[in-house]
Amino acid sequence: MSVHSDTLQPLVALPNPDQPPSETVLLPVSQERVLKAVGTLDELAQNMLEKSGIPGLAISVVYKGEKIYAEGFGKRAAGSEKKVDPDTVFLLASLSKPVGATVVATQVEKGRIGWDSPVREFLPWFDMGTPWVSDQVTVGDLYSHKSGLPDHAGDDLEDLGYDRRTILERLALLPKHSFRTHYAYTNFGLTAAAEAVAVSAGTDWASLADQTIYSPLGMTSTSSRHADYMAQENRAAGHMKTDRGYIVTDLRQPDAQSPAGGVSSSANDMALWMQMVLNEGMVGDNKVLEKAALLPAVSPQTIIGGPRSMNARTSTYGYGFGLDVRPTGRVKLSHSGAFTLGASTTLALVPDLDLGIVVLSNAAPSGVPEAIAASFLDRVELGMDSRDWLSGYSKIMAQLTAPVGSLVELEKPKDPEPPRATNAYLGHYENAYFGSAYVEVEEGDLVLRLGPKNQELKMKHWNGDVFSVQPFSENQPAGSKSQVRFTWDANSGEARMVIEHLNSEGLGAFERIL
Incomplete structure (x- = not known):
């Protein structure tokens, strides 16, 4: 059977013929749809708080270069009457990674360092365990988690109180995966790369972040120093879940891995940062960084995990940014952050829509920030939730807070062998x-x-x-x-x-x- 082209009827609006096919998305989203989805956020956030029991959260949304939503919900600390607002400062945890990637991009623009610069050019003492890899590993290798370091390398030393330099030096002693063939998420690998960038700029990382991103954007509540977070009057305390509900912990001190997990910020400040990224380094008429320096960070550099079927979309990672393709075909830039001792955060940027959302919470990983962001994007693109996102994400996040050790839930043997003296x-x-x-x-x-x-x-x-x-x-x-x-x-x-x-x-x- 043959079908003549003149009998076919378009099911969607045809794309601009001048737009490259790789950038074409055929499912239109109107401004009205975006604003309608924004109008559901208050109720969505309140429902998530009630279902999960987490103390508080804050959300901001940017669209077409403007902040169109910023609200706080719940309490800064369990048992307190102080409410969360859009200026309340939260620990970002691993949202520090994409924020830090924009700091690196400013130095790439200046020519002080490149994504492909070997780390040893700036940290001659840095050792990956073998001479060749030690000489070859680059800033980009470490920012895209493909250096060969094992998953979360060095985090166990941080738990014991070792400082940044000691942890980075001892990474040499860890067993390694093959260089540039294996994705393994590492806070301290990325931190080593950031240290090299700071050395290239002749300053420390926290100062560099403030000079290049926070101050130029007017992010007055944002810092890469934990002491600044603790000194904030309008601060969301960290919380851990117990049998009695969420309790204040305030135990997480992430300075050792500050470039990877040590930023603190507010929903309002993060809105400024999202606007800059979506506008490819520009804020109004002011250039914060060059598009050419930022683009590699928001482009696929490594595959996170292979697809489970021929029909599955593959998740990738850039330099500090996660990258996915939405069911509608739109690229999504994202990252989540989690401290089991009291923080859970997420952000999602959809460049095709010039749209971004950040959700910050003051509790151990719960799935709430991710569920809010996912529901919001569904409502923007589809007009409804495609699934129960909280149910799915809460199961994933429960793995992060599950007790570890072979003796969990086991009772001591009834007739044990006696110990020695x-x-x-x-x-x-x-x-x-x-x-x-x-x-x-x-x-x-x-x-x-x-x-x-x-x-x-x-x-x-x-x-x-x-x-x-x-x-x-x-x-x-x-x-x-x-x-x-x-x-x-x-x-x-x-x-x-x-x-x-x-x-x-x-x-x-x-x-x-x-």
Whole structure:
């Protein structure tokens, strides 16, 4: 059967023939549709607060170069009467990455450094474990998470209180994936790249961010220093979920990974930043950065995960930005941020619509920010929610706050093997990656002390030479229950202990030296 072209009727508005096919989107969205979706945000946010129980959140929306919505909901702190407003300052967590990418772009524009510049040109001490990779790894490799470092490399050292330089130096000791072939999300890999950028500019990262992005945009409540966040009067405290609901923690201090997770900002300030990105570096007639320097950051640089079917769209990552294709065919630039100790955030930018939304919350990962943003974009493009986004995202985020350790929810054996005499376990233990550990006696019980924070873990006998500990940190959420296992060398008789929750990369063995 043949069909003549003159009998075909267009189902959608035909595109501008001068527009490149790769930039063509055939499903139109009117301004009326956008404004109607914005009009549902108050109710949407209130419903999400009630369903989730999180204390507070703030939202801003920008459209066609203007901020068209900014509101706060709930309380800055559980038990407080102080309300969240659009100027309330939140921890951004990993929204710091796309913000930081725009800082890097300003220096790329100036020619001080390039996305393809080897990090060692500026940090000669930086070591990836092998000479060739150490010499070749670039700012872009680290900003796109394809350097070969393992997932969240160095975060465990941050939990123990090590400073930025020490953590970056010890990345050399970690086992690596193949260079430039594997996506693995790393806060401290990206931080190393940012450090190189700061050195190229002759200043520290926090000052560079303020000089190049925050101050020029008028982001007066935004900082890359944690002390500035803590000093804000209008500040949203961090919260952790417990059996009694959300409680204030304020335990997260992310200065060591500031370029990756240490920015604090407000919904109003983030609206200024979104406008600049959507306008390709311009704010009104003022140029903050060159489009050519920004474009690589918002372009695919690595594949996050392969598609599960031939029909699936592939998620990619640029330099600090996540990139997806919406069901409507529009490109979405996005990122989320999460601290298990009290922050959950997201942003989504749709360049074709000149539209952006940011959602900031003051609670551990809940799925609420992501669900609000996803519902909003559905309502803009489709006129309705395509699914129950909160149900889906809350299940994903629950994995981040789930307790870790092989002993979680297990009871001590009823007839355990007895331990050795207490003195057999005491001493000073060393590990090249994690540093010193001390097993001591306190009020008759064994205690394990770790890192510069002198993190104290009470050791309870489990079975034989195995003891249970209950670590609590950003990467070991409340309820975690791990084991410490002691062994003795058959020849020297020296003690060795393996700390399970520090052994994800096989580096959790400590040798006793005293």
